[in-house]
Amino acid sequence: MGQIVISANNLTKTFSGKEVIRNCTFSVERGSIYGFLGRNGAGKTTVLKLLLGLLKPSAGTASVLGLDSVRDNEAILRRTGSLIETPIFYEHLSAADNLRLHLAYMGIEDTDVEPTLCRVGLPGTRSQPVSTFSLGMRQRLAIARAIIHRPEVLILDEPVNGLDPVGMKEMRILFRRLVQEEGMTILMSSHILSEIEQIADHVGVIASGIIAREAEMAGLCKQHPSDLEDYLISLIQGGGDHA
Numbered sequence: 601m602g603q604i605v606i607s608a609n610n611l612t613k614t615f616s617g618k619e620v621i622r623n624c625t626f627s628v629e630r631g632s633i634y635g636f637l638g639r640n641g642a643g644k645t646t647v648l649k650l651l652l653g654l655l656k657p658s659a660g661t662a663s664v665l666g667l668d669s670v671r672d673n674e675a676i677l678r679r680t681g682s683l684i685e686t687p688i689f690y691e692h693l694s695a696a697d698n699l700r701l702h703l704a705y706m707g708i709e710d711t712d713v714e715p716t717l718c719r720v721g722l723p724g725t726r727s728q729p730v731s732t733f734s735l736g737m738r739q740r741l742a743i744a745r746a747i748i749h750r751p752e753v754l755i756l757d758e759p760v761n762g763l764d765p766v767g768m769k770e771m772r773i774l775f776r777r778l779v780q781e782e783g784m785t786i787l788m789s790s791h792i793l794s795e796i797e798q799i800a801d802h803v804g805v806i807a808s809g810i811i812a813r814e815a816e817m818a819g820l821c822k823q824h825p826s827d828l829e830d831y832l833i834s835l836i837q838g839g840g841d842h843a
């Protein structure tokens with residue numbers, strides 16, 4: 601097993617007395633893509649927020665790059681790129697200015713934002729304000745913001761939301777490159793089975809706040825050559841592990 605860079609240990613989160621995350625334990629190896637799969641409301645966003653230290657666990661611990669998610673959350677936010685829920689931008693500013701402001705906030709100077717805008721398929725938007733962007737353009741900009749400071753880890757909540765099939769494929773290729781050429785580690789959530797099947801090295805299925813199954817994608821494909829989709833659907837519906 602490779603070096604673990606993200607780990608959740610018996611993470612539990614309760615909102616107003618209701619346990620929405622229960623004893624979640626999983627880990628992500630350096631240089632891999634981990635797909636976090638679950639239905640709407642399963643608890644994906646909550647787990648990602650707990651990892652980033654944006655929420656405090658009711659029990660259990662989490663760490664990213666060896667840093668504790670509660671104690672060291674500022675350091676984690678500096679060394680990771682993230683996209684959680686609907687991205688918020690300075691609407692009256694251009695894509696480039698939004699990225700420049702983000703870099704300034706991160707204390708990074710002298711970075712040309714154009715190459716990153718090209719990488720996410722947003723070249724030539726010049727002074728166009730973000731308020732005029734389509735949903736797909738906003739998502740591309742959010743991905744640009746997550747990667748522009750060259751983080752070691754990316755934590756992405758539904759990163760292909762709002763993208764058309766061309767955009768989804770382009771981002772899949774980009775994510776693979778970031779892993780293979782820049783050694784990034786990616787944890788991404790999705791409720792889209794095919795997206796996770798196509799991109800993830802490992803998959804973790806979450807159902808009603810519980811990790812129902814963790815597996816290597818290649819192994820799962822071998823075990824379920826003709827019924828992988830049905831198998832994953834049974835898991836995300838809370839059907840338990842009957843591989």
Ligand SMILES: Nc1ncnc2c1ncn2[C@@H]1O[C@H](COP(=O)(O)OP(=O)(O)OP(=O)(O)O)[C@@H](O)[C@H]1O
Pocket residue numbers: 615616620638639640641642643644645646647791
């Ligand atoms: N701040 C909060 N207060 C109360 N309940 C919350 C809060 N945040 C999340 N929840 C509840 O926790 C559960 C998990 O929500 P979460 O957003 O993590 O799911 P998800 O898997 O990311 O869903 P989706 O795919 O729809 O984004 C849901 O029942 C949700 O209503």
